[in-house]
Amino acid sequence: EADIYQTPRYLVIGTGKKITLECSQTMGHDKMYWYQQDPGMELHLIHYSYGVNSTEKGDLSSESTVSRIRTEHFPLTLESARPSHTSQYLCASGLAGGLETQYFGPGTRLLVL
Amino acid sequence: KQEVTQIPAALSVPEGENLVLNCSFTDSAIYNLQWFRQDPGKGLTSLLLIQSSQREQTSGRLNASLDKSSGRSTLYIAASQPGDSATYLCAVSGNEKLTFGTGTRLTIIP
Numbered sequence: 001e002a003d004i005y006q007t008p009r010y011l012v013i014g015t016g017k018k019i020t021l022e023c024s025q026t027m028g029h030d031k032m033y034w035y036q037q038d039p040g041m042e043l044h045l046i047h048y049s050y051g052v053n054s055t056e057k058g059d060l061s062s063e064s065t066v067s068r069i070r071t072e073h074f075p076l077t078l079e080s081a082r083p084s085h086t087s088q089y090l091c092a093s094g095l096a097g098g099l100e101t102q103y104f105g106p107g108t109r110l111l112v113l
Numbered sequence: 114k115q116e117v118t119q120i121p122a123a124l125s126v127p128e129g130e131n132l133v134l135n136c137s138f139t140d141s142a143i144y145n146l147q148w149f150r151q152d153p154g155k156g157l158t159s160l161l162l163i164q165s166s167q168r169e170q171t172s173g174r175l176n177a178s179l180d181k182s183s184g185r186s187t188l189y190i191a192a193s194q195p196g197d198s199a200t201y202l203c204a205v206s207g208n209e210k211l212t213f214g215t216g217t218r219l220t221i222i223p
Contacts, residue, residue, distance in 0.1 A: 007181075042213045043213040045211070048210065062146075076207075088154075092157075101159040101162050102147075102159070104156035104158070106148075107154070107155065109154065
């Protein structure tokens with residue numbers, strides 16, 4: 001089982017609040033990813049990182065931001081949450097090279113009222 | 114732009130039957146193809162990974178095939194069990210990013 005953790009698992013918050021979703025992995029993977037998944041829909045890549053101080057936007061535009069100050073940590077921040085941000089957010093990590101699988105965390109279910 | 118399609122969107126079969134899930138993709142320039150399992154409200158668990166140079170991979174009751182030239186993959190599940198009920202996602206890897214299909218929601222009827 002992969003060692004990748006996400007907190008909180010569930011979050012209900014009011015509009016306008018700033019939130020940070022945490023993601024940590026203990027496998028020493030250089031690559032980390034954030035996906036957004038609406039119920040019954042496919043996963044969409046919103047951010048990824050190839051290593052420390054590397055961050056890139058994914059295929060789906062997102063108002064969130066990410067940082068990668070340490071290899072094991074890849075937090076996602078929403079400066080001002082809105083109901084349209086309600087979704088499940090999945091973090092993943094993997095080895096460089098594109099030949100290996102990605103390991104997924106359990107996800108954070110976000111509900112913005 | 115890579116597009117991944119999974120058919121059917123939902124499938125219900127009696128326990129013990131063998132079944133096949135289908136995945137198709139539009140761009141054959143891939144590094145690998147992976148099948149994941151997702152349980153309700155949970156993250157994804159990798160089931161099988163097929164490198165672009167391979168044609169199939171097997172793990173227990175699961176067998177995945179890849180025909181890169183035609184842009185197709187199948188996931189075969191033998192002797193299905195109620196614990197196999199989940200959503201199965203196909204994903205192709207290109208440029209070190211994964212593109213996912215919408216999944217097949219599988220229900221095994223006891």
